[in-house]
Amino acid sequence: MSSLSNIEPLTTRYDPATGILSGGRLIERRLADLRGCFHDLAAFERTLEQGNPLVYSVTAVEPADGEGDLHYGLGVIQPGAVGIEYFLTKGHLHTWRDAAEVYIGITGEGVMLLEDEATGEARMLGLRPHDVVYVPGHTAHRTVNTGQEPLVYLGVCPARAGHDYGTMQRRNFSHVVIKSDVGPQLVRRP
């Protein structure tokens, strides 16, 4: 059983300027890892020809894995775009579908794309500093950097949640977030 004497780390500390968290496991995703996420395939190949930039990193902290435990992570999405589509995370459902997640915006300008697995309903919600976004269970979620600076945010979810990337990779999000004259817009995938 997890208790005060065997949890590690009890404390971490993040630097909002660099997006570095003092503990946890660093996961990095480069553009080539995101094949299939962007709708404009030609723009994707064109962008990839110019290099394979870091798109985002997540530092995952998993102090314990019991039923009542929590995991958290610091996400950092770099600014950038593929065609008119902003840099984004792969997006996932939780393996344990009932598991929710709380996201907290720290620095930068972004949005979250939420899609109800059952109904297909899609929502775009702001993720700016001091925003707290609730991702309900059974909801695919993807984070998008719509600004000029790195987007830094924290996510907290039940330790049991798990990550199911496969389902959304096969099905894809029904909507994309694109640049427009009036700012980020949610449109049906072309």
Next chain:
Amino acid sequence: MSSLSNIEPLTTRYDPATGILSGGRLIERRLADLRGCFHDLAAFERTLEQGNPLVYSVTAVEPADGEGDLHYGLGVIQPGAVGIEYFLTKGHLHTWRDAAEVYIGITGEGVMLLEDEATGEARMLGLRPHDVVYVPGHTAHRTVNTGQEPLVYLGVCPARAGHDYGTMQRRNFSHVVIKSDVGPQLVRRP
């Protein structure tokens, strides 16, 4: 079942300067509500004679109550002291003992006092801006404002966690956080 279409609120926004959260239920605790928490009873009565100040508030957001859901809250502890003991929260265990909680420091200077229910082990952990503190299950926790400004922080826990205040009210925390020349110190309750 909770889903994208029936969760309210999906988004809240906090103001770090005022400690106001845009949604949720506000709970306020004044000094008279904290009888028994401070070790110096004479100082407590003396302070109370001068008024019954607000000590802290929590704005609790409970979007859904399913097994995988989460609750979160914004806490704001005012600066102040009773004798040499800083203003603090009542402190609690989770009714569902296995439930952990993640605390995130936003503004101000504070500490968390953690106490393992089974072993009595006590720990004092810093809660400054950008600190993330993991409160394991089976651990009583109290937050303490050791600074000159309001201490503002977020807490996220499983929706099922629940609050058990009674156990720590009867037993009391074995340690207190006091002012000293070298800063906040954790000492055994006199």
